[in-house]
Amino acid sequence: MERARQYALSGYLIALADDELILGHRDSEWTGHAPILEEDIAFANLALDEIGHAKLWYELGADLLGQDKTTYPDRLVYFREPAQFRNMQLVELPKGDWAFSTLRQYLFDAFEALRLEALSQSSYTPLAEIAARIRTEELYHLRHSQAWVPRLGLGTEESHARMQAALDALWPYAQGLAAPLPGEQDLHAAGIVPSSAALFERWSGEVSQFLVEAGLQVELRSPLADMHRSSHSEHLPALIHDLQSVARLDPEAIW
Amino acid sequence: MVFQQEGPDQPVVHNGTVHAPDAELAMLNARDVFVRRPEAVALWVVPADAIFTQTQEELAKAEPADQAASELSDYYVFAKFSQQAQCRQVGQVQAGSPQAAVQAAIATFADKQPLWWWVFPASAVLKNESSEAEPMFSAARYKTYKDQAEYPVVTMMRALRDKGRLD
Numbered sequence: 001m002e003r004a005r006q007y008a009l010s011g012y013l014i015a016l017a018d019d020e021l022i023l024g025h026r027d028s029e030w031t032g033h034a035p036i037l038e039e040d041i042a043f044a045n046l047a048l049d050e051i052g053h054a055k056l057w058y059e060l061g062a063d064l065l066g067q068d069k070t071t072y073p074d075r076l077v078y079f080r081e082p083a084q085f086r087n088m089q090l091v092e093l094p095k096g097d098w099a100f101s102t103l104r105q106y107l108f109d110a111f112e113a114l115r116l117e118a119l120s121q122s123s124y125t126p127l128a129e130i131a132a133r134i135r136t137e138e139l140y141h142l143r144h145s146q147a148w149v150p151r152l153g154l155g156t157e158e159s160h161a162r163m164q165a166a167l168d169a170l171w172p173y174a175q176g177l178a179a180p181l182p183g184e185q186d187l188h189a190a191g192i193v194p195s196s197a198a199l200f201e202r203w204s205g206e207v208s209q210f211l212v213e214a215g216l217q218v219e220l221r222s223p224l225a226d227m228h229r230s231s232h233s234e235h236l237p238a239l240i241h242d243l244q245s246v247a248r249l250d251p252e253a254i255w
Numbered sequence: 256m257v258f259q260q261e262g263p264d265q266p267v268v269h270n271g272t273v274h275a276p277d278a279e280l281a282m283l284n285a286r287d288v289f290v291r292r293p294e295a296v297a298l299w300v301v302p303a304d305a306i307f308t309q310t311q312e313e314l315a316k317a318e319p320a321d322q323a324a325s326e327l328s329d330y331y332v333f334a335k336f337s338q339q340a341q342c343r344q345v346g347q348v349q350a351g352s353p354q355a356a357v358q359a360a361i362a363t364f365a366d367k368q369p370l371w372w373w374v375f376p377a378s379a380v381l382k383n384e385s386s387e388a389e390p391m392f393s394a395a396r397y398k399t400y401k402d403q404a405e406y407p408v409v410t411m412m413r414a415l416r417d418k419g420r421l422d
Contacts, residue, residue, distance in 0.1 A: 038273050038284035045287050049394070139390035144283050151276070254407065 001064075001124065005190065008183030009124070010064040012193060014076065015086035015181045015229055017057035021077060022236075023091040023108060024050030025243055026101070035098050046105065046141060053134045060130060078247035082237040086182060086229040090173040092236045099152055099162035100169065106145035107174045110210075111203045113142050118194035127192065146210070153214030160215060167216050176227040177203060256306055257285040258333075258344075260297040267299060269333060269342040269373070278302075278381040286383075286391050295392045298383045305379035307353030310371050314357070325351035329377035332360040334369035342373055350374075 001009070027047035034040035058073035065072070090108065095101045116138055119131035152159040178200035187193045208218045247253070260267045270289055275281035281300040290298060309317065327349045335342040345364050350356035356374040383391055 036274060038275070038288055042284070042287040045291055136390050137394045140286070140394070143387075143390070144287075147279055147283055151280070254411070 005186070005192075006064040008187055009127070009192060010061040011086075011182040012184060012187055013057045013061040013064070013127075017054040017061065017073075017076075018085050018087035019091050019108075020050045020054035020057065022085070022087040022239065023105075024048070024054060025239060026091065026093075026095050027105070029095045030098075030101065039098070042144060043101070046144075049137050049141065053137075056130050056134065060126060063126075074247070078244045079251070080240075082232060082240040083230070085232065085236065085240065087232075087236075088173075088176045088179070088227070088229060089231075089233050090170065090176055092233060092239060093170075093173065094235055096166065096169070097162055099159065100166040102145060102148045102152065103163060103166045104170055105141070106149050107170060107177075107207065109138060109142040109145050110207050111177045111199065112138050114199045114203055115194060115196075118199065122193065123191040149210070149216075150214035153211070153216045163214070164216055167211065168219065171219060179227040179229065182229065256301045256303050257281075257289055258299040258301065259285075259289060259293075259295050261294050263296055265296075267297065267333075267344040272303065273300070275300075282381055282383060290392060291394070296388065298391065300381050301375050301379050306373055306375045307357070308371060308373045309354075309357050311369075314361075314372075317354070319358075327351055330356035330359075330374045331377055331380065332356070332364070333373040334360075334364075334367060335371040335373070336367075336369050338370070342371065345369075347377070348374075 024047045027043050027050060030040065030043035031047070032040065034043050054077075055073055058076055059069040061076075062069040062072035090104065093100075093104070096104075113135070116131045116135035120128050120135055122128040122131065149163070153163045154160070178197050180196050181193070184193060184196060188195050211218050256269060257271050257273055258267045259270045273281055273284040273288055275284050278300060281302075282298065285298055285300050289295075328351075330348050330350050330353070331344060332346050332348055333342045334345050345360070345367060348356055348359040348363055350359045353374055353376075357372045360372055360374060
């Protein structure tokens with residue numbers, strides 16, 4: 001692979017990894033706080049899985065940049081400024097109530113299932129192999145979040161109201177899934193990655209139908225004005241501060 | 256109740272309980288709570304109230320099971336052989352009632368002398384589909400979980416303390 005494309009692909013992968021890292025961090029905030037013990041454990045598992053996936057993407061990104069993959073991921077995670085993160089805003093929003101976190105997880109998992117399916121067909125073999133491995137685990141995540149959406153949507157008056165409120169808040173941010181990742185155009189033309197816009201089309205159809213069947217009303221609103229991954233909400237800096245505070249106390253510390 | 260099989264040649268064993276409003280969520284909870292790290296090839300969930308149990312003491316006092324004509328169905332038979340042992344599958348019988356299933360188990364598995372019999376209708380069990388096995392169980396196999404001993408923190412702190420003492 002040529003140098004320029006290697007750089008482009010590493011930027012793409014780091015953005016993917018940032019999504020996983022930030023979502024994993026939000027999921028981890030449920031540890032000790034989920035409504036029932038079983039879901040507390042489930043969310044801690046999700047968090048660990050997402051952060052594990054982030055690690056795999058960061059490592060491949062580091063490899064493509066010719067960086068040491070044992071140390072470079074930590075530098076990216078602990079020593080970048082919030083503005084340098086390339087995650088989408090959907091994953092950085094505060095965890096909200098449990099309906100909000102569960103629905104966000106579903107919206108994201110459903111998209112990831114499609115993206116990983118496509119990435120596992122990538123012409124770049126190392127990428128395809130990792131995508132296939134992550135996909136196995138993501139199928140389980142999707143099954144979990146998919147199980148809860150109709151149960152809450154069609155559950156009690158309160159669970160329905162909370163799910164509808166969560167959907168109203170999340171839906172505009174979920175439109176950001178359609179936005180291309182860094183370097184996507186060229187990488188897509190080379191058969192290395194799928195087109196986010198095309199995946200979004202499929203996602204949108206499948207997810208809307210599923211949500212309607214779960215008793216929820218899907219508002220077809222116009223997307224957020226700024227879906228670019230370099231713009232963030234006011235919530236990201238606080239999250240990054242939490243995430244990095246220990247590592248930055250002593251940057252030379254050995255873990 | 257959650258039952259797990261750790262390998263193709265291993266018996267299915269009871270390993271715990273989860274709360275759930277229905278069978279699908281029980282299955283998902285069972286996976287998250289019990290099999291994320293240990294090996295598993297199969298997972299069963301059974302509503303707690305579908306399991307009929309009899310200890311040796313209860314059996315000694317029990318009325319003979321009513322063998323009156325009722326339709327036979329399949330029952331799984333599990334048994335606990337010591338206080339420490341997990342309740343594990345010993346086989347399957349056909350019977351018209353849970354009580355009759357225990358009697359059938361005693362007759363069929365005459366060589367077994369468990370402390371406790373558990374029987375439940377095969378129809379009450381939700382087993383994972385074989386197509387679901389990969390997403391449910393494979394993650395635990397390739398993950399490396401750091402052993403506590405691999406974290407150098409304790410050794411490092413001790414070294415720092417010793418250094419402090421010398422200074």
